[in-house]
Amino acid sequence: MPMLRRTAATALSAAALMPVLLRTASAQTAAGGNAQLLPRILAASAFSLATSDLALQKAQAPAVKTFAQFEANEQRAVLQAMKIAGIPMPAQVEMDPQKMQMMQQLQTLEGTQFDRMYLQGQTVGHQELLQLFQTLLTSGSQSEQVIATLAVASIQQHIAMLQAMA
Incomplete structure (x- = not known):
């Protein structure tokens, strides 16, 4: 039953992103040269948010829980800023199979094993988001560029925090 609640909470977190992530198909073509870059950013952001929401429930170490809260707040803020800025969003966002597999693995882990895998996933994810x-x-x-300027600085800080926890 606790696993079902955690899975439901993660699904609810993902559902909360849907108004931001879902736009008309014409918005996708309006993205111009970044039509393929934005979905990759959104997919990486969705992974980071979903795993951080999960970490808020499952992480053992207080520092990991604190980081997860920072990360969840950051991802929601970046998505909201993109929305406010009128940045065109793709009609759909798909998480790559490797991230889906890691999300499933995280759902099965507890304690320090969860913390270790969450931090590893966040480190890789933050390096991807930075790029x-x-x-x-x-x-x-x-x-x-305005959104990216703020995101890069925040991501660099989060990478330093992740390295300190590793």
Whole structure:
């Protein structure tokens, strides 16, 4: 029963993102040169948010729980900022199979095993997000560059925090 509640909570967190993630198909084509970059950013963000929401329930170490709260708040804020800036969103966001598999594995882990895998996933995810936002910083519209500027600084701070916890 606790696993069902955790899975339901994760599903609810993902459902909360849907208004931000779902847009018309015309919005996807309006993204221009970043039509393929934005879905990758959103997929990485969705993974980071979903695993962080899970960590808020399952993490053992207080530092990991604190990081998870920071990360969940950051992901929600970035998505909200993108929405406010009018950045076109794709019609659908799909998490890659590797991230889906890690999410499933995290749901089965407890204690320090969970903490270790969560931190590993966040480290890899943050490195991916950093690269994607740095690309957006140089190739995006003015609104995208504003979001990317703030995201890059935050991601760099989170990478330092993750390295300190490792």
